[in-house]
Amino acid sequence: MILTVDTGIKKDLTAAEMASLDSKLRNRFPKLVGWTYSPLTGELSLDFGEYADEQFVKECESEGRRKRVEFLGAVREWEG
Amino acid sequence: MGRLTPIFTSRKLLNITYQSPSETLLPTPETLPTTEPATPQVGYIVGSGDLPAFGLSVYPKVWVALIFGAGKFVTAGTLSWRMKKNGSSVNTGTASVAANTFYTVNPRFYDIAVGDVLEIALWSNQTDSNYDYKAYQIQASRIIVMGKIRLLCPCNFSGVTPAPVLTQGNPSLSEQWGFYPYHCDTIILLNISSAKTFESLYAKDTYGILRLYYADYNTPNNAQVLTNATYRPRYNRNFVPTQIVCRGLII
Numbered sequence: 404m405i406l407t408v409d410t411g412i413k414k415d416l417t418a419a420e421m422a423s424l425d426s427k428l429r430n431r432f433p434k435l436v437g438w439t440y441s442p443l444t445g446e447l448s449l450d451f452g453e454y455a456d457e458q459f460v461k462e463c464e465s466e467g468r469r470k471r472v473e474f475l476g477a478v479r480e481w482e483g
Numbered sequence: 484m485g486r487l488t489p490i491f492t493s494r495k496l497l498n499i500t501y502q503s504p505s506e507t508l509l510p511t512p513e514t515l516p517t518t519e520p521a522t523p524q525v526g527y528i529v530g531s532g533d534l535p536a537f538g539l540s541v542y543p544k545v546w547v548a549l550i551f552g553a554g555k556f557v558t559a560g561t562l563s564w565r566m567k568k569n570g571s572s573v574n575t576g577t578a579s580v581a582a583n584t585f586y587t588v589n590p591r592f593y594d595i596a597v598g599d600v601l602e603i604a605l606w607s608n609q610t611d612s613n614y615d616y617k618a619y620q621i622q623a624s625r626i627i628v629m630g631k632i633r634l635l636c637p638c639n640f641s642g643v644t645p646a647p648v649l650t651q652g653n654p655s656l657s658e659q660w661g662f663y664p665y666h667c668d669t670i671i672l673l674n675i676s677s678a679k680t681f682e683s684l685y686a687k688d689t690y691g692i693l694r695l696y697y698a699d700y701n702t703p704n705n706a707q708v709l710t711n712a713t714y715r716p717r718y719n720r721n722f723v724p725t726q727i728v729c730r731g732l733i734i
Contacts, residue, residue: 415572418519425577437578
């Protein structure tokens with residue numbers, strides 16, 4: 404499952420900022436497999452691999468609203 | 484005496500030939516650095532000889548690049564990557580890689596041109612990870628076959644093939660997706676992975692008559708990381724048109 408949010412921030416991340424973001428994301432989401440962030444669009448995609456849970460998606464959506472990021476959607480991957 | 488204006492153009496046969504993917508398998512793997520390298524491991528300068536060859540002069544189209552970079556993690560860790568175009572960051576990310584597992588980064592650049600420098604930097608949080616494989620192929624999306632004549636009746640995608648076909652290393656295909664035909668800039672939700680004829684397609688300015696899946700419809704200027712205990716490269720690819728037969732309707 405891949406969740407994508409629009410962070411509203413279009414910033415080129417340094418390697419140190421990537422490491423910091425990686426650490427925070429993996430602490431918050433223990434099932435996270437990987438992530439991508441585009442400085443061109445501000446989109447952050449969180450890859451949870453095979454893990455897919457609708458309740459978890461709703462929680463992320465709700466958390467996104469609190470943090471004022473736009474939830475763009477969830478895609479279930481059929482094959483990794 | 485009047486002269487009848489032909490309603491249809493002559494039959495147009497558009498053959499598209501893709502260049503073989505440029506593949507490099509290093510004889511000795513390079514150790515991945517633990518910080519971002521100043522010089523990315525994977526780098527290509529887009530040359531005119533890398534572009535697909537069109538049998539007819541085709542009007543606007545968008546070039547996309549499918550690039551692959553692969554190696555192995557001995558100790559479980561996190562792979563970090565950065566896609567750069569002409570020195571500027573296009574996308575960044577990380578991926579978990581298990582112990583004794585191969586990784587393949589599948590970056591896709593959208594809208595590239597001859598002379599562009601496309602690079603992928605790789606680094607690891609472990610000291611015993613390596614890199615030893617890279618590949619690259621250019622494909623075309625958003626094709627408009629004729630300039631002013633946009634209504635094609637019929638439009639026959641008579642040749643369709645998966646691309647690229649990687650041969651070096653120990654390759655393994657993960658997924659391959661067909662392209663989407665477009666009519667009046669509206670998607671026709673029919674993934675094309677074999678020959679298919681449409682009674683008519685109208686090529687408008689944004690999407691033309693088709694949109695490739697990877698690098699355009701899905702993950703433009705983005706990357707996926709695939710891991711596998713046995714295979715490297717592990718990759719996703721497009722179905723691409725190799726032959727289009729059509730007539731234009733003069734209206």
